[in-house]
Amino acid sequence: MKLETAATQLEALGNPTRLRIYRALVRAGEQGLAVGHLQERIGIAASTLSHHLHRLIATGLVGQERQATTLICRANYAAMNGLLGFLSDECCADVRSPQTKDNAA
Amino acid sequence: MKLETAATQLEALGNPTRLRIYRALVRAGEQGLAVGHLQERIGIAASTLSHHLHRLIATGLVGQERQATTLICRANYAAMNGLLGFLSDECCADVRSPQTKDNAA
DNA sequence: GGCATATTTCTATCATTCTCGAAATACCCA
DNA sequence: TGGGTATTTCGAGAATGATAGAAATATGCC
Numbered sequence: 001m002k003l004e005t006a007a008t009q010l011e012a013l014g015n016p017t018r019l020r021i022y023r024a025l026v027r028a029g030e031q032g033l034a035v036g037h038l039q040e041r042i043g044i045a046a047s048t049l050s051h052h053l054h055r056l057i058a059t060g061l062v063g064q065e066r067q068a069t070t071l072i073c074r075a076n077y078a079a080m081n082g083l084l085g086f087l088s089d090e091c092c093a094d095v096r097s098p099q100t101k102d103n104a105a
Numbered sequence: 106m107k108l109e110t111a112a113t114q115l116e117a118l119g120n121p122t123r124l125r126i127y128r129a130l131v132r133a134g135e136q137g138l139a140v141g142h143l144q145e146r147i148g149i150a151a152s153t154l155s156h157h158l159h160r161l162i163a164t165g166l167v168g169q170e171r172q173a174t175t176l177i178c179r180a181n182y183a184a185m186n187g188l189l190g191f192l193s194d195e196c197c198a199d200v201r202s203p204q205t206k207d208n209a210a
Numbered sequence: 211g212g213c214a215t216a217t218t219t220c221t222a223t224c225a226t227t228c229t230c231g232a233a234a235t236a237c238c239c240a
Numbered sequence: 241t242g243g244g245t246a247t248t249t250c251g252a253g254a255a256t257g258a259t260a261g262a263a264a265t266a267t268g269c270c
Contacts, residue, residue, distance in 0.1 A: 003128070007121040014116025016109050017258085023108070026196045035217060045260045050218055052258090069216050069267045080197055084189065091131045092185055122228085140247060150230050155248055157228090174237045174246050 001086040005059075009083050012059040017044060018052045025062060025075040032065070032074035106191045110164075114188050117164040122149060123157045130167060130180040137170070137179035 013019050024041050025033055033041075039049050053073060056062035060079045065072045118124050129146050130138055138146075144154050158178060161167040165184045170177045 003124055004121050007119055007124045009119075010115050010124070011119025014112055014114075014119040015258085016112040019108055019112045019115070023196050036215090039217095046217065047219080047261075048259050051260095054218095055257095066267085069214090071217065075196075077197070080192070084192065084197070087185070087189065091128050091180075092182070092189070120228085141245090144247095151247065152231075152249080153229055159248090171237085174244095176247065 001082055003090070006083060006086045006090075009059045009061055009079070012055050012061055015052070017042065017048075018056060021049070021052055022056060022061060022075060025073055026077075026080075028074075030074070032072040034067075034070040034072055036070065038073060106187055108195070111188060111191045111195075114164045114166055114184070117160050117166055120157070122147065122153075123161060126154070126157055127161060127166060127180060130178055131182075131185075133179075135179070137177040139172075139175040139177055141175065143178060 013022060020042055021038060024038060035046075035049065035053065038053075039046055042049065053062065053064075057064060061076055061083075063074050063076050065074070118127060125147055126143060129143060140151075140154065140158065143158075144151055147154065158167065158169075162169060166181055166188075168179050168181050170179070
């Protein structure tokens with residue numbers, strides 16, 4: 001994973017409102033959660049929620065699927081695992097042997 | 106860990122420049138890295154680097170220690186582990202059993 | 211087609227962030 | 241104390257982000 005991709009995903013999760021949204025979606029599991037239900041749960045304006053959802057979707061952390069008039073949102077677990085992998089590989093895994101890694105910034 | 110704390114740390118890592126800084130510090134290991142060396146490595150203005158370092162330090166992800174005229178920066182591995190723990194516990198761990206968690210957003 | 215519900219897009223405002231150069235400060239050494 | 245290096249603070253400009261109300265669009269149902 002490119003550093004810029006990881007940064008974009010981290011930034012997406014780095015807003016309290018979006019982190020709440022994402023957490024709610026993860027807790028909803030495979031079943032997902034409709035935008036309207038998300039709105040009730042988080043308690044923000046629909047337009048604000050739409051804005052934040054777009055950012056999460058743009059990073060690949062969240063997916064959407066239409067079911068009739070409602071849009072079901074789901075957390076993309078693979079994306080989160082990729083991000084955690086990046087953090088582990090690039091930023092955490094070599095605490096005890098930093099010299100084994102390319103030291104370029 | 107509070108959600109707001111996690112969001113602040115994620116936001117701190119969610120900027121490409123800061124993620125580079127953080128990665129360089131992690132790779133430097135326990136020895137740490139002087140601000141000046143960081144600047145050479147990342148290639149940004151000293152004032153910009155200082156600004157970003159402050160944000161990383163404010164979140165607890167990075168620590169600083171004075172050695173004469175130079176300031177040594179170090180990654181705070183405990184903080185990163187706490188953040189990864191939050192993501193696992195709150196956002197990832199219960200993929201297979203979402204109903205066992207408090208569902209409030 | 212017409213209505214109802216769900217969601218987005220548009221528009222606007224306010225706040226924050228990123229970046230850098232210049233000036234100021236901190237620390238050490240002679 | 242004077243000078244030199246390291247780093248921060250100040251000031252400013254351009255860009256981006258968060259928020260929400262109003263209007264527009266999408267979909268299904270009758």
